[in-house]
Amino acid sequence: RKEVEQDPGPFNVPEGATVAFNCTYSNSASQSFFWYRQDCRKEPKLLMSVYSSGNEDGRFTAQLNRASQYISLLIRDSKLSDSATYLCVVNTANTGNQFYFGTGTSLTVIP
Amino acid sequence: NAGVTQTPKFRVLKTGQSMTLLCAQDMNHEYMYWYRQDPGMGLRLIHYSVGEGTTAKGEVPDGYNVSRLKKQNFLLGLESAAPSQTSVYFCASSVRWRGDTQYFGPGTRLTVL
Numbered sequence: 166r167k168e169v170e171q172d173p174g175p176f177n178v179p180e181g182a183t184v185a186f187n188c189t190y191s192n193s194a195s196q197s198f199f200w201y202r203q204d205c206r207k208e209p210k211l212l213m214s215v216y217s218s219g220n221e222d223g224r225f226t227a228q229l230n231r232a233s234q235y236i237s238l239l240i241r242d243s244k245l246s247d248s249a250t251y252l253c254v255v256n257t258a259n260t261g262n263q264f265y266f267g268t269g270t271s272l273t274v275i276p
Numbered sequence: 277n278a279g280v281t282q283t284p285k286f287r288v289l290k291t292g293q294s295m296t297l298l299c300a301q302d303m304n305h306e307y308m309y310w311y312r313q314d315p316g317m318g319l320r321l322i323h324y325s326v327g328e329g330t331t332a333k334g335e336v337p338d339g340y341n342v343s344r345l346k347k348q349n350f351l352l353g354l355e356s357a358a359p360s361q362t363s364v365y366f367c368a369s370s371v372r373w374r375g376d377t378q379y380f381g382p383g384t385r386l387t388v389l
Binding site for chain 2: 209211
């Protein structure tokens with residue numbers, strides 16, 4: 166079973182739409198959670214960390230549900246520039262403090 | 277401030293050849309990592325380092341070796357390249373280990389024929 170699983174998509178949404186991505190993780194000892202963004206043929210870049218109480222950064226909202234072992238990312242008022250692949254990342258202390266990446270969810274925002 | 281840089285950007289090898297990928301960071305970060313990214317697999321950690329002179333195995337270390345002789349540099353070596361090592365390799369660095377932002381280099385696209 167993969168450490169981190171994401172729906173690969175693709176998600177094709179019109180400008181202005183709201184879109185949500187989910188990610189599940191298998192290790193209940195996971196301690197840190199992140200969403201990264203990766204543009205085509207580029208390196209991943211941190212979008213936001215995910216905190217237990219949930220957190221918001223402008224149009225982006227991240228939530229963590231430890232009981233069900235999933236994290237979510239909500240993007241409101243989608244822009245063309247949001248088109249990218251969104252990677253879910255989990256850090257687990259009891260496996261050598263490794264970071265585990267999901268395969269990514271592809272988003273295309275259509276004019 | 278260049279951040280994280282990787283050399284080379286592209287490389288084609290024949291099976292059995294060797295090569296070294298260089299990662300350099302100018303942010304004075306303690307921790308550095310090498311990942312590979314393959315279609316449908318996500319990024320997987322190959323090796324990492326928690327400081328100058330230290331290295332440790334990640335999730336997929338077989339066929340690779342690393343060295344961290346200087347704090348700013350992290351080298352990834354392939355002693356005898358195999359077609360299964362065709363991938364995009366990313367280097368990353370961070371100030372701390374857990375719960376910290378990783379800054380990635382632009383990647384090296386390696387093809388092994």
